[in-house]
Amino acid sequence: PSITKVHTSQPGRQVTSSPTKAPSTSSPNNSSFTNSPSAIPSITNVQSSQPGRQVTSSPTKAPSTSSPNNNSFTNSPSAIPSITNVQTSQPGRQVTSSPTNNPSGDQKSFGPSMAPTLCDDQTIFSREQILLNIVNEVSKDEDLRNNETHQYHAFNWLIHSKTLSLCPFDEIEVLQRYTLAVLYFATNGDEWTNCARYPSNTSCQNGERFLSEKNVCDWNGINCDDNINLNEIKLRENNLNGTIPNELFSLSSLKELNLGASYYLRGTIPSNIGKALKLEKLDLDNNMLTGTIPNSISNLKHLRELDLDFNYLTGTLPREITKLPHLRFLAAGDNSFSPSSLPNSINNGSKLYTLALQESNYEGNIPESFTHLRKRMVELDLSLNRLSGTIDIFDNYNHLRYLNLYRNNFTGSLPSLTRNIGMEYLFLDENKFSGSIPSDIGNLVHTKYLYFSNNTFTGSIPTELGQLTNLKYLTFHGNQLSGSMPEEICQIESLKALTADCGLVSCSCCTMCF
Numbered sequence: 001p002s003i004t005k006v007h008t009s010q011p012g013r014q015v016t017s018s019p020t021k022a023p024s025t026s027s028p029n030n031s032s033f034t035n036s037p038s039a040i041p042s043i044t045n046v047q048s049s050q051p052g053r054q055v056t057s058s059p060t061k062a063p064s065t066s067s068p069n070n071n072s073f074t075n076s077p078s079a080i081p082s083i084t085n086v087q088t089s090q091p092g093r094q095v096t097s098s099p100t101n102n103p104s105g106d107q108k109s110f111g112p113s114m115a116p117t118l119c120d121d122q123t124i125f126s127r128e129q130i131l132l133n134i135v136n137e138v139s140k141d142e143d144l145r146n147n148e149t150h151q152y153h154a155f156n157w158l159i160h161s162k163t164l165s166l167c168p169f170d171e172i173e174v175l176q177r178y179t180l181a182v183l184y185f186a187t188n189g190d191e192w193t194n195c196a197r198y199p200s201n202t203s204c205q206n207g208e209r210f211l212s213e214k215n216v217c218d219w220n221g222i223n224c225d226d227n228i229n230l231n232e233i234k235l236r237e238n239n240l241n242g243t244i245p246n247e248l249f250s251l252s253s254l255k256e257l258n259l260g261a262s263y264y265l266r267g268t269i270p271s272n273i274g275k276a277l278k279l280e281k282l283d284l285d286n287n288m289l290t291g292t293i294p295n296s297i298s299n300l301k302h303l304r305e306l307d308l309d310f311n312y313l314t315g316t317l318p319r320e321i322t323k324l325p326h327l328r329f330l331a332a333g334d335n336s337f338s339p340s341s342l343p344n345s346i347n348n349g350s351k352l353y354t355l356a357l358q359e360s361n362y363e364g365n366i367p368e369s370f371t372h373l374r375k376r377m378v379e380l381d382l383s384l385n386r387l388s389g390t391i392d393i394f395d396n397y398n399h400l401r402y403l404n405l406y407r408n409n410f411t412g413s414l415p416s417l418t419r420n421i422g423m424e425y426l427f428l429d430e431n432k433f434s435g436s437i438p439s440d441i442g443n444l445v446h447t448k449y450l451y452f453s454n455n456t457f458t459g460s461i462p463t464e465l466g467q468l469t470n471l472k473y474l475t476f477h478g479n480q481l482s483g484s485m486p487e488e489i490c491q492i493e494s495l496k497a498l499t500a501d502c503g504l505v506s507c508s509c510c511t512m513c514f
Helices: 124-135 141-145 150-160 171-186 246-250 271-275 295-299 319-323 368-373 392-396 439-443 463-467
Strands: 222-224 230-234 241-243 256-258 264-267 281-283 305-307 329-331 354-356 379-381 386-389 402-404 409-412 425-427 432-435 449-451 456-460 473-475 480-484 497-500
Touching: 124 150, 124 171, 141 150, 150 171, 171 230, 171 246, 246 271, 271 295, 295 319, 368 392, 439 463
Parallel strands: 230 256, 241 264, 256 281, 281 305, 305 329, 329 354, 354 379, 379 402, 386 409, 402 425, 409 432, 425 449, 432 456, 449 473, 456 480, 473 497
Antiparallel strands: 222 230
């Protein structure tokens, strides 16, 4: 995945609707350039200031630690008080005819599109006790008996819906079904955008509804392996509102968890996340998560992608995360971290190609450990921090396509950057760079966005920049440049915005003068 996030905290940014992280190549509608930072075009779907991103009264109940009056189970089906609003068999309930994610396997007696096995040889009491023993492996007994918890509601659903009754000897299926039910109740599933349990609430085009009688592998956003072990939960942009339950990370086969862009997930990242040892992708961006990042994430040796962007996380980024041997994508910007230096723990074996640490209170120089990123790094966003010193380290990078250093305190002259022949987005604005603009930047022929504005550059504008025939946005204002705007630049047909201090630089083709 690609982050390519440009000046995301600025008003007026255009945001794409795609849940992917690939940069948008469409041209902005407004080609005029103003003195406002909002003139910078949008590249991705991530926004840092979400309309309506306010904490609302939670429709779910916070788990209580108090015990109910009756904490013993009996041989009656109502031993655990029933939930009056839970109906598993509703008149007119339609089931989609084309469930997705149909893995094949020969170790089960039922396929993922069939209902779990019914157990006719079990009494109500014995079955309930067996189910209780199984779910006690992942949930506390007091939570299961407290009718104010999500665990209670999930277990009550599990044991009281006859169409959902499953053989308690199928422990994996029990745990998977129970755990997803806990997630549903913990995040106000009845208000999800897609595939809530009741057809009257939401549409469901891909897969079965949550809490349906089908195998969980058929539920929307759920994928399983050939042995019907749950390995992917992908519920991005589905209006999850609540907290992340601990039970999720007891799913031993889980490889991907994507709850990003829900906007109303709150609370902390569970500390037991380190138990999900097979996890490869974790996406929790654009939510309201608080607290610190658990150190146990460093146990996830198979983790390849970690996206915690745009939350309210505090503390600092655990240094051990950058040492994860397979980590390629790390985005943890736009949080409320304490002031700190950039991680100096990146080693020579790092596979990182995307690193986004924008607007997160980083200060000081770029550490030497960043030299280990020179052979792989494609996208680097360090914007909106208080970083200082020179950026000579990037002269040795080979594959940068996106470099965002906007609004820091970097000084000194610019390195040539010519090894990064694929550079498309280069944001150097609002720093303290000095000296002349290197003419060999004209060799970065794929560049589309090039921002030199609001520094202390001197001298004339190099005519070689006219070789950048893919340029869309080029800014020079807020410097001490002189002379005339080269005609070669004025003739770039793709150019939508060109700025300069027209009192110092003669420019007949500028779209905006300062």
